Amino acid sequence: MRESSSTLSTSVFDQIKNEIIGGQLPQGSKIVETELAKKFNISRGPLREALHKLENINLIVKKPHSSTQVVTVDFELMKQVYQMRIVMEGYAARLAAENMTDKEIQGLKDLLNTHQDSIENAGGESYIQKEGDVDFHYYIFSKCGNELLANYLESKVYQLVRMCRIRTSTMKDRVALAYNEHSKIVDAISNRDGEFAEMLMRKHISGAWETIMKLQETQGDS
Template sequence: MSINSLQASKQDTLSEHVFEQIKEDIITGVIPQGQKIGEADLAKSYHISRGPLREALQKLESIHLVDRRPHSGSRVITLDSTMMRDVYQMREAMEGFATRLACIAMSQADIDNLYRLLEKHESSIKRSEGQRYFQKEGDLDFHYYIFSKCQNQWLIDYLNNKLYQVLRMCRHRTSQMPFRVEPALHDHYAIVDAVNNRDPELAEILMRRHISGAWKMVENLLNQEENKE
């Protein structure tokens, strides 16, 4: 491998690493919503040069966590009530249908893995004394696991590349509502039971109700916050 190829590979690795770091910091609120992206400050904070950082920021823009506008630079997205409503509406429609398809497509081994995943989630909730239900990314995420098994690549790609990280950002908020934790886990078990019974219509209905219920709670919270201001 040439020196130039080694340097390019090293830069790609650095870019991917800082992309993952900044992504999680945005989703969990370490980097606040609406914050302006200053490349010099970020490069210093994450101990990286401008080149790999710019590549990371381009990836963050492509998954809609960073918004770049002419003449005003880049900012972390702000989850206002309109954006969150739109995201939850998209979730309800697309994840509901993905669940219907997954109900037909999933193997019994997939379903058994899903039950085991929920058992791990239940243990995690108990360790938090019922205060939070925040799921890790990818196959450790109940919603991701289901839509990734729907066997419709267009639907998977759209949910994964366009919505998933914004969804995680929204859900990070609801995961810390104690009154939402147990109902969410109960809903998840009911959805898997419907999938296990190979009832695609019920599985879709339950997923849509689950997401719609989450939005109603978020909407109430947003209204309360607006009334306090």
């Protein structure tokens, strides 16, 4: 996506991040600085900085003088992550209704239309909708007017969301449902009804979490 790798540390940070999210570095696996440094052909200095950044976005956990591990996204953590989404994205929707410019709201409507098209054309192809879902949520919180909020969601919450293998996108039914819910949220924002937008967004994400929980029960842990 972004090509900001002006320094070795940030470059390696991006690479390791992708490997963790992609699963090449498995959850819970032990991280040894010397090994990783050799792997990326850098010294331990910038590597340690990269690891620090990864720790700060909750992708690895460190104990001083001791072990460093890739985070394990268990059920409890995922529950907390979705609680954070519920409260933060809910409020972001409220702020968006209050602060977005008319032009930005029009952009949101356009985004929604492209998603509708892609759903119709792909006949419910889940992957596209999944990306669409992410785009939709990104659009709202990145333009809500509160950088602290947007930055936290992007840098800490969504990294962990990506690491959750079980996705609502695997449920075909939910694609259309999600679109309808998105549509109502856009209406509320367009009507400048912040309170309603917040409530709808909370319900929307709560619903996604309920779906994940059900899948978790039927599929077992992962």
